[in-house]
Amino acid sequence: MEAGLPLEIAEWLVKLELDGYAIDWTPHVLDRRDSAGLEGTQNLAFNPERGMGQGDIDSPFTWLSVFDVLLR
Numbered sequence: 001m002e003a004g005l006p007l008e009i010a011e012w013l014v015k016l017e018l019d020g021y022a023i024d025w026t027p028h029v030l031d032r033r034d035s036a037g038l039e040g041t042q043n044l045a046f047n048p049e050r051g052m053g054q055g056d057i058d059s060p061f062t063w064l065s066v067f068d069v070l071l072r
Contacts, residue, residue, distance in 0.1 A: 005065055013062055021045040 023029060023045045032040040 004068070009065060013065060016061075021047050 023041055029041050029044050032044065
């Protein structure tokens with residue numbers, strides 16, 4: 001455990017950032033999803049290279065893990 005954060009959780013958070021991708025849910029993307037399923041949106045996704053996406057699945061986990069460690 002480093003800085004109060006279990007290694008397994010730290011590795012999981014890093015994997016979310018490295019393997020994550022974003023999709024801008026425009027009307028075009030929603031139409032593609034409705035007609036071809038989620039697979040139809042794969043070529044419309046991108047991997048953000050900087051920053052933490054707001055509202056991403058990992059945002060609350062990252063926030064809690066960082067501030068939980070800092071506030072101890």
